Amino acid sequence: MKALRRILILLHFFIIILGVSGLKVLRNPVFVNLLSVYNSFTNTNGNFSFFAPNVGDDYSLNLKGYGVSKFDENMTLFPETNNETRLRYRTLLWHFFSGDKDMMALCSRSWAIFCMNKDLSLDKVVVSIYENSYPSMSEYRKGKRLSANLVYESVIDAK
Amino acid sequence: MPNRLIKIYNKFFNFIEISKSTYPLFFFRTGLSIFCLVKIYILHENYLTFFGQYGITQWVISKFSDYLFLPHIGDISIFLSNILAISTNDATILVIHLFYIFCGLMCIGFLTRFSTFVCFYIHLALMNTGGGIMYGVDTFTQIALFYALFFPLGSTYSFDSLIGITKYRSESLSAGISIRMMQIQLCIVYFITAVDKCKGHQWLNGEAMWRSVTLNIWNNHSFYWLANFPLVSLLFGYFVLIIEFGYAFFMWMKGIRVIWLFLIVSLHVGIGIVMGMWCFASIMIFLSLFAFGDDVVNDIKFYCNRKAAKFPPITSV
Numbered sequence: 001m002k003a004l005r006r007i008l009i010l011l012h013f014f015i016i017i018l019g020v021s022g023l024k025v026l027r028n029p030v031f032v033n034l035l036s037v038y039n040s041f042t043n044t045n046g047n048f049s050f051f052a053p054n055v056g057d058d059y060s061l062n063l064k065g066y067g068v069s070k071f072d073e074n075m076t077l078f079p080e081t082n083n084e085t086r087l088r089y090r091t092l093l094w095h096f097f098s099g100d101k102d103m104m105a106l107c108s109r110s111w112a113i114f115c116m117n118k119d120l121s122l123d124k125v126v127v128s129i130y131e132n133s134y135p136s137m138s139e140y141r142k143g144k145r146l147s148a149n150l151v152y153e154s155v156i157d158a159k
Numbered sequence: 160m161p162n163r164l165i166k167i168y169n170k171f172f173n174f175i176e177i178s179k180s181t182y183p184l185f186f187f188r189t190g191l192s193i194f195c196l197v198k199i200y201i202l203h204e205n206y207l208t209f210f211g212q213y214g215i216t217q218w219v220i221s222k223f224s225d226y227l228f229l230p231h232i233g234d235i236s237i238f239l240s241n242i243l244a245i246s247t248n249d250a251t252i253l254v255i256h257l258f259y260i261f262c263g264l265m266c267i268g269f270l271t272r273f274s275t276f277v278c279f280y281i282h283l284a285l286m287n288t289g290g291g292i293m294y295g296v297d298t299f300t301q302i303a304l305f306y307a308l309f310f311p312l313g314s315t316y317s318f319d320s321l322i323g324i325t326k327y328r329s330e331s332l333s334a335g336i337s338i339r340m341m342q343i344q345l346c347i348v349y350f351i352t353a354v355d356k357c358k359g360h361q362w363l364n365g366e367a368m369w370r371s372v373t374l375n376i377w378n379n380h381s382f383y384w385l386a387n388f389p390l391v392s393l394l395f396g397y398f399v400l401i402i403e404f405g406y407a408f409f410m411w412m413k414g415i416r417v418i419w420l421f422l423i424v425s426l427h428v429g430i431g432i433v434m435g436m437w438c439f440a441s442i443m444i445f446l447s448l449f450a451f452g453d454d455v456v457n458d459i460k461f462y463c464n465r466k467a468a469k470f471p472p473i474t475s476v
Contacts, residue, residue, distance in 0.1 A: 020351045
C-alpha cells in the first residue's frame with residue numbers, strides 16, 4: 001500500500017512537471033494523449049499562464065438581428081446580471097479566438113441560433129467581434145485612445 | 160548515482176510523509192463545498208444560457224470535444240429526462256440542484272467520499288459543457304475537487320465520524336500528505352506563472368500592469384491616470400513577479416511564510432478589488448490558507464511563546 005501510494009505520488013508530480021514545463025520529452029502521441037486526458041480530469045498539469053507572457057487585447061461582441069419587420073441593432077444576447085456573468089461572457093470571446101476557424105464558425109452559428117430562439121421573429125443575425133486595441137502608457141500620454149477593430153464577422157441566415 | 164537517487168527519494172518522502180493535525184482538512188472540506196455552491200449559485204439566472212441544450216453553446220457543439228468519455232451535462236440531463244419523464248431543461252436544472260445537495264452533504268461530511276465524487280463529477284461535466292465560459296477559477300476548483308477525492312476529509316469533524324463510518328483522528332499521516340500535496344501543487348503553479356510572465360516584455364516594463372487594470376473586461380474602476388505614473392505600474396509589475404516567484408521558496412521558510420501568506424492574500428484581494436474577479440481571488444486565497452495556514456499559525460504561536468518566555472508576566476509575591 002505504501003509503495004503504491006509512493007508510486008502514484010511520484011507519477012502525479014512527474015505528469016504535472018511535464019505538463020506545466022511544456023517539455024516535449026515524451027513526443028510519442030500516446031504519451032501526449034495520456035497527459036492531455038489526465039489534464040482533462042484533474043486540471044493539475046494544465047496551462048497556468050494567466051496574463052502571461054503578455055497581457056493581450058480583449059474583445060467585444062456585437063449582434064444585429066434582422067426580421068421581416070424588425071431590425072435590432074442592440075441585441076442583448078448576454079444578460080450581464082452580475083460581475084461574474086460579465087467576466088464569463090468576455091472569457092467566451094477569448095476562448096473563441098483560441099479555436100480553429102471551423103470551431104469559430106460553429107460557435108457564431110450557435111450564438112445566432114440562441115438569438116433566434118429568443119426572438120422568433122428574427123431570420124438573420126450578424127455576429128461581429130471587435131478587438132479592443134489598447135494604447136501603451138506613452139501612447140496614451142500622447143493622446144492615443146482605445147480603438148476597436150473588426151476582427152470577425154459572420155452572417156447567419158435562418159433559412 | 161543510484162545511491163544518490165535513493166537518497167533524494169528518501170528525502171522527498173520524508174518530507175511528504177509527515178503527520179499533521181486534521182483540522183485544516185475540515186477547513187478544506189467545508190470551505191470548498193461552500194465555495195462550489197456559491198460559485199455556481201452566482202450564475203443561477205443563466206443556467207440554461209450557459210449549460211442548457213439550446214444555450215449560447217448548444218450541446219451538439221460542446222459535445223464536439225476531443226474526449227467523448229468526459230462527462231457532459233447533456234448526457235446526464237438526457238438520462239434524467241428519460242427516466243423521470245421531464246424536459247431536458249428541467250433535467251439540467253435538476254443536475255445543478257443535485258450539485259447543491261451534494262455540496263451540502265460534503266460540507267457536513269456525510270458519505271464524504273461519495274458526495275465529493277459526485278461534486279467532482281458534476282463540476283467536471285459543467286466545465287466540459289460550458290467550456291467557453293470557464294476560466295482560472297474553474298480550473299482551480301477542479302484541482303481542489305480532484306485532490307479532495309483522495310484526502311481523508313471524512314475523518315475530521317464530520318457526520319461520518321459521528322455515526323461511525325470513519326474514525327475521528329486529530330492528527331494523521333494522510334492529513335500531512337494531503338497538505339503537502341497541495342503545498343507542492345501551489346508552489347508549482349505560482350512558480351510557472353511567474354516564469355511565463357518573465358518570458359514576455361510587458362511585465363518587465365510596466366505595460367502589463369497598465370493593460371491589466373485598463374482592460375474593458377473589468378469595467379470596474381478607471382485606472383487611466385496610471386499612464387502618468389509609469390514607475391508605479393513598473394513597481395507593481397515587479398511586486399507581482401516577486402510575490403509569485405517567492406511563493407515557491409519563502410513559503411517553506413519558518414517565519415517568512417507569515418509575511419508571504421499575507422502578501423499573496425493581499426495580491427488576490429487586490430485582484431478582487433481592481434478586476435472584480437472575486438471568485439478567482441477567493442479560491443486562490445482559500446487554497447493558500449489551506450496549504451500553509453496551519454504552518455503559519457504554528458509560526459505565530461512559536462513567535463508568541465518565545466516572546467512570552469523572553470518577557471515573563473510580573474507576578475505578585
